[in-house]
Amino acid sequence: xxxxxxxxxxxxxxxxxxxxxxxxxxxxxxxxxxxxxxxxxxxxxxxxxxxxxxxxxxxxxxxxxxxxxxxxxxxxxxxxxxxxxxxxxxxxxxxxxxxxxxxxxxxxxxxxxxxxxxxxxxxxx
Numbered sequence: 001x002x003x004x005x006x007x008x009x010x011x012x013x014x015x016x017x018x019x020x021x022x023x024x025x026x027x028x029x030x031x032x033x034x035x036x037x038x039x040x041x042x043x044x045x046x047x048x049x050x051x052x053x054x055x056x057x058x059x060x061x062x063x064x065x066x067x068x069x070x071x072x073x074x075x076x077x078x079x080x081x082x083x084x085x086x087x088x089x090x091x092x093x094x095x096x097x098x099x100x101x102x103x104x105x106x107x108x109x110x111x112x113x114x115x116x117x118x119x120x121x122x123x124x125x
Contacts, residue, residue: 001069005065006062006078006082009066012062014086014087017083017087027045028045028049063075077113084107085107
């Protein structure tokens with residue numbers, strides 16, 4: 001179950017990263033009480049901020065559950081690597097970014113490392 005929490009934490013970290021990408025602090029001053037709930041008013045500005053908070057809290061919570069059962073260094077390595085892969089996959093799927101053969105090779109190395117850590121990680125006592 002801890003590994004599932006770790007993958008979910010990495011997914012939340014990925015969503016958190018993209019919320020951070022779309023946040024526009026300068027647009028916050030345009031939000032008023034009469035337009036904060038309208039899609040063309042303030043909702044497009046507020047959604048990244050709300051996502052930032054919610055995904056950040058979910059990420060911290062899920063990661064804290066995972067490190068109770070997985071060694072911290074292993075969990076952190078897998079969480080970071082998984083987040084990197086998820087971000088790259090999201091960029092490929094949603095932003096039509098290109099990927100090079102060396103990038104594929106090194107992402108495969110990351111995946112091999114994740115599998116190795118999952119298989120050979122010692123469980124805390």
